[in-house]
Amino acid sequence: GKMVMVPPALSEECRIAAEEVPGVRLVADASAAEAAENAIRCGAPKGTGIQCWLDGAPQVFSPLLLLVPEGYPEKPPTACFNGSPNHNQQPLLEAARNKFTAAIKTMSTPHRLAKVARAWKESVA
Secondary structure, eight states: OOOOOOOHHHHHHHHHHHHHSTTEEEEOSHHHHHHHHHHHHTTOOOOEEEEEEETTOOTTTSSEEEEEOTTTTTSOOEEEOOSOOOGGGHHHHHHHHHHHHHHHHTOOSSOOHHHHHHHHHHHHO
16 A cells, blocks of 8 residues: 555544544544545545544444644644435434534634544534
């Protein structure tokens, strides 16, 4: 696979988030980079791709792709949700997405991946 350049500070934050938020794994690997490239091609803002995996969450919720912008931590990561959930999961995903988006809007800067991961976990719960 190709090497993924992840800023060391981000790798460190992924590690901290996993320690602080039980059941959450943040992974910046080749598949996250590929997901990020696809999302950016579809119009998402540029950023480093990080996948946020939630243990025990239905597949529709996990992983969440975070695009971490150059301006991070002043600017929040952009969340990209899984492509196309099946119809009965759509309302669930919408509800979680709305909760999560609201949580991100009210977050204080500097943004931290642990805060973002916790907001996602709570939105899905």
